[in-house]
Amino acid sequence: MHEPAAIQDQIPENHCYGCGPENDRGLQIKSYWTGEDETVCTFTPSPHHCAGPTQYLNGGIIATVMDCHTICTAIADGYRQAGRATGTGDKIWYATGKLDVQYRAPALIDEPVELTAKILERSERKTHLQCELKSGGRVCATADVIAVRVPDNW
Numbered sequence: 001m002h003e004p005a006a007i008q009d010q011i012p013e014n015h016c017y018g019c020g021p022e023n024d025r026g027l028q029i030k031s032y033w034t035g036e037d038e039t040v041c042t043f044t045p046s047p048h049h050c051a052g053p054t055q056y057l058n059g060g061i062i063a064t065v066m067d068c069h070t071i072c073t074a075i076a077d078g079y080r081q082a083g084r085a086t087g088t089g090d091k092i093w094y095a096t097g098k099l100d101v102q103y104r105a106p107a108l109i110d111e112p113v114e115l116t117a118k119i120l121e122r123s124e125r126k127t128h129l130q131c132e133l134k135s136g137g138r139v140c141a142t143a144d145v146i147a148v149r150v151p152d153n154w
Ligand SMILES: CCCCCCCCCCCCCCCC(=O)SCCNC(=O)CCNC(=O)[C@H](O)C(C)(C)COP(=O)(O)OP(=O)(O)OC[C@H]1O[C@@H](n2cnc3c(N)ncnc32)[C@H](O)[C@@H]1OP(=O)(O)O
Pocket: 011, 012, 013, 014, 015, 016, 019, 067, 068, 071, 072, 075, 091, 093, 094, 095, 096, 097, 098, 123, 125, 126, 146, 148, 149, 150, 152, 153
């Protein structure tokens, strides 16, 4: 069961190509909590997101959606840990310190991809997450991500 609002729709001033509602040429992914430490995202590729062969999704797009889904999860978790609703009060912002993607199978361009993110560990400055991307019912990519908390003036 999803919370009513997507995480991205609660984070203000986000122009990110992958997840910013303010970027009208971006991918505009939407992520939702499904549990204490887990989120999901469904992304529907467009034909121009293809790899060399037109039936498969481009690897950079795969990395981008995994990056944005996990970093937005870390940001929302930062607000949760601070005891505040996402996007309220002083800004909490994380950047990608590490994004290690394993491409395990090609992802189909003409079906939505399903992403899950799981928080493995958190400390004051960083959050360690794992992400899985499925297409056509199989795991096509996994990622190990370190989100690092950055100040407003980053
Ligand atoms: C005005 C406000 C507007 C708000 C608007 C809101 C928008 C909000 C939505 C945005 C959603 C974006 C979603 C897409 C996210 C991107 O695409 S961000 C763009 C890509 N990333 C970058 O450009 C990052 C570039 N790198 C950097 O800026 C800095 O190197 C970093 C990553 C912030 C680290 O800074 P630093 O000062 O070197 O940090 P440092 O104190 O050394 O490390 C902090 C901790 O992180 C660990 N760490 C750092 N890097 C790594 C690493 N690569 N591997 C493992 N651990 C690491 C350190 O070991 C350390 O751990 P502890 O010692 O605390 O245990």
